[in-house]
Amino acid sequence: MSDKIQHLERISRQLEPTQEQREEWNAQVQAYADDFINHIETLHAYDEPPQNGRLSFTIGEEGKSLEPLLAEIRAKVDRAGINPASGGHLGYVPGGGIFPAALGDYLAAATNRYSGLFFANPGAVRIENELIRWMCEMVGYPPKSLGNLASGGSIANLIAITTARDFKGIRATRVEKAVVYLTQQVHHCVQKALRIAGLGDAIIRYIPVDGHFRMDTKRLHQQLERDRFQGLMPFLVVGSAGTTDTGAVDPLDEIANLAEQFGLWFHVDAAYGGFFLLVEELKEKFRGIERSDSVAIDPHKGLFLPYGLGAVLIKNVEAQYNAHYYKANYMQDAQQDWEEASPADLSPELTKHFRGLRMWLPLQLLGLKPFRAALEEKVLLCRYFYHKVQEAGFEVGPEPDLSIMIFRYKTRHEDCTRFNEQLVEYVRRDGRVFLSSTTIDGEYWIRLAVLSFRTHKREISLCLDILRAGVQQLLSEQPVAG
Numbered sequence: 001m002s003d004k005i006q007h008l009e010r011i012s013r014q015l016e017p018t019q020e021q022r023e024e025w026n027a028q029v030q031a032y033a034d035d036f037i038n039h040i041e042t043l044h045a046y047d048e049p050p051q052n053g054r055l056s057f058t059i060g061e062e063g064k065s066l067e068p069l070l071a072e073i074r075a076k077v078d079r080a081g082i083n084p085a086s087g088g089h090l091g092y093v094p095g096g097g098i099f100p101a102a103l104g105d106y107l108a109a110a111t112n113r114y115s116g117l118f119f120a121n122p123g124a125v126r127i128e129n130e131l132i133r134w135m136c137e138m139v140g141y142p143p144k145s146l147g148n149l150a151s152g153g154s155i156a157n158l159i160a161i162t163t164a165r166d167f168k169g170i171r172a173t174r175v176e177k178a179v180v181y182l183t184q185q186v187h188h189c190v191q192k193a194l195r196i197a198g199l200g201d202a203i204i205r206y207i208p209v210d211g212h213f214r215m216d217t218k219r220l221h222q223q224l225e226r227d228r229f230q231g232l233m234p235f236l237v238v239g240s241a242g243t244t245d246t247g248a249v250d251p252l253d254e255i256a257n258l259a260e261q262f263g264l265w266f267h268v269d270a271a272y273g274g275f276f277l278l279v280e281e282l283k284e285k286f287r288g289i290e291r292s293d294s295v296a297i298d299p300h301k302g303l304f305l306p307y308g309l310g311a312v313l314i315k316n317v318e319a320q321y322n323a324h325y326y327k328a329n330y331m332q333d334a335q336q337d338w339e340e341a342s343p344a345d346l347s348p349e350l351t352k353h354f355r356g357l358r359m360w361l362p363l364q365l366l367g368l369k370p371f372r373a374a375l376e377e378k379v380l381l382c383r384y385f386y387h388k389v390q391e392a393g394f395e396v397g398p399e400p401d402l403s404i405m406i407f408r409y410k411t412r413h414e415d416c417t418r419f420n421e422q423l424v425e426y427v428r429r430d431g432r433v434f435l436s437s438t439t440i441d442g443e444y445w446i447r448l449a450v451l452s453f454r455t456h457k458r459e460i461s462l463c464l465d466i467l468r469a470g471v472q473q474l475l476s477e478q479p480v481a482g
């Protein structure tokens with residue numbers, strides 16, 4: 001048996017590469033990342049997928065060398081589809097990818113600290129809880145509030161909704177009379193979360209929006225009165241602080257008034273917009289967010305981190321705990337009254353990536369100043385575009401609350417939608433910037449979403465140039481009327 005063990009050890013030791021091997025791999029990966037970042041301005045924001053996009057490497061018994069693997073990643077992953085690292089990414093909600101966050105991830109993976117339980121790693125849990133409390137303070141929550149660093153906004157919203165459900169006592173037999181208040185502009189992950197949380201049969205009231213796509217609170221009030229009169233159980237209202245379609249911020253303070261009056265859990269989806277609170281001049285738009293019960297906010301959007309970090313903030317930690325804890329026998333060592341709550345008791349996850357480090361390290365290394373400046377810059381770039389695109393003959397939606405807006409080219413040709421679809425297609429073929437579209441009340445709009453930390457004036461001007469050229473070309477292709 002000893003021989004066999006020794007033999008196996010010789011092979012399994014390959015999982016522990018030597019310093020020399022590590023240096024070689026490190027150098028190659030670093031060179032790849034450097035090359036990517038150094039050329040980011042010339043890389044496209046969108047590339048058509050390659051003809052044969054399938055990766056050619058199978059998983060075999062023997063290892064391979066790194067160079068060809070990186071070449072394959074370059075060709076088939078990093079040069080295909082949307083490039084979220086590009087400053088030209090102006091579609092959907094652009095992601096981030098600031099470099100120090102990659103270093104945080106690298107360290108977290110290399111040391112593999114366990115951040116699920118305070119007992120297992122007090123330091124890691126302290127870092128995560130401190131980050132959460134920092135965000136709680138930013139939204140104006142009291143010091144005892146907490147929440148969780150989840151993988152993204154969708155899970156963050158789910159944790160909040162699950163907590164609201166249990167706190168308001170919406171058990172299976174009451175679901176059909178339970179009422180949730182949203183607008184059509186709420187992110188679809190909220191409806192998804194409601195279904196996952198067992199609230200698929202609850203009544204959803206879509207409250208109309210005003211001309212700025214913000215929730216009409218008069219209509220909310222009327223609906224609440226009606227529902228209460230009918231003996232239903234209004235229990236949850238979801239406001240948006242920055243909708244995905246137009247970046248609209250709902251009147252949070254007025255919603256908070258009604259939530260108080262009718263005893264609702266008030267959740268704010270600030271996945272996209274939340275970090276604009278760091279910009280002094282924008283704070284007023286968020287007034288009332290501090291009166292909510294929970295907030296979803298995505299550092300992988302507004303804090304420019306790479307994908308994989310969305311936070312939920314919850315005022316009543318006990319409610320969050322009651323909705324998520326579980327006591328397993330094999331975990332008995334970890335169960336005591338620790339000074340810090342454990343993430344595993346506050347979310348569906350047990351073992352998880354130590355994602356606090358990717359957020360903590362950039363904030364420490366860079367300080368807040370560049371983040372605040374970048375966020376304000378994005379808002380101003382969006383406003384700049386809002387004016388310039390009108391000068392170029394485009395129609396626009398409402399003046400943007402934050403850094404997302406909608407616009408379209410009004411042609412004299414009948415099919416305005418078709419024309420704008422072709423325009424988006426033209427922009428995509430060009431590839432230097434990327435735009436996406438949406439449909440609101442059955443009408444087609446092009447969206448501009450400025451949130452990449454690499455989007456500056458140059459990219460916005462480039463976008464305007466490409467749109468002007470696109471319109472010229474499409475108009476010249478149209479049959480001349482009459």
Ligand SMILES: *Cc1c(COP(=O)(O)O)cnc(C)c1O
Nearest residue numbers: 152153154187189244271272310
């Ligand atoms: C992006 C977004 C979400 C979903 O968050 P993910 O991080 O993609 O899971 C939810 N709400 C809003 C307003 C968003 O912009």
